[in-house]
Amino acid sequence: MVYVFFATGFEEVEALATVDVLRRAEIDVKMIGISGNEITGGHGITVQMDAEMGSITQMENVEMMVLPGGVPGIDNLKASLDLKALISNGFKNDCYIAAICAAPSVLYDWGLIDQKKVTAYPNYLKQLDQCIQIDEAVVQDGKLITGKGVGVALEFALRLVSVLKGDAFSERLRAKMVMPTIESR
Template sequence: MEILDERCIFIFCVEEERTMSRVCVFFADGLEEVEALTVVDLLRRAKVEVTMVSIHEKEEILGAHGIKIQADARMSQIDDYQEFDMVFLPGGGTGTDNLENSGKVKEVVSEFAKKGKKVAAICAAPRILGGLGLLEGRRCTSYPSVTDRLLGGVVTENAVETDGNITTSRGVGTAVDMGLELIRILCGEKRAEEIREEIVYRRM
């Protein structure tokens, strides 16, 4: 009986591991450190598997405010992006420029959107989604200076907008809101509320 119980526990753990959500976060030089790391931190608190992927041929990223960040992997080391459940694009002026200049980033984002998989972007990064035609008719938000590049989108000033499989947010000041929203999407309302209480954040 004890052996059977151990096997049952093992099978349960394997199944739990298989169903864990996986998120790819693209890191580029010049990104907004708070936006990127706040979302990564909150997702990991919720036990979401997050991979910080450098779009450069190096793993050390230099943020917009001189903070060095060690990515988990380089873009060229990821064999199959479709193993991820969501892709997230942090913002920052230069960071967004670098993401937008990467053909591979745009390819991955477009493929995710085409397949109905989850795509998220914050600050200036939603303009990349606009440029790819992914915001047509969708409620969306971004950093104020790039709202004119949310082509076809129904732009709001809300902290976070989720419309279908696309989630957007405004900037550094809404990074916690964005992280909690992504937890809600991937793990459910209950888990998002648990994390909100854990970090002593205002009610969503």
């Protein structure tokens, strides 16, 4: 099971492309609303959630948790003490944690990724001064996966598929999606 967390002001492409690609890969994905059952993104798109944050009671089948970027979405993610506890627990229990664009700053501000290799949207990457900053599209450091921004959302999502279902599966899905391989920068 994968949880993708949505907060008001989320970046629609990062969140929905990730959910879409994971579902194409037949991975069980739940869209979790931080503050309700319908969440509106930064560009005015409202999305019906599969569940609300308050309904999450167990983590035993969760393999991965994903934080999309977007402003003010990341501020709303950061304000959720329940989410902070859940993500902290995920790190302790060897769960994959993924964040894209500005969202790695949430993990950083919570003190969870010091000395980890990360990428993020350029203005946010330079703020992660206790991390090992990598200027690439997608960076993986153990079970932490970070993406640079909206332009690499599909590449980010395919990396998540790769860690959950293997590289060969991810490459077959890439071919079905007619998606070229991008060079990391």
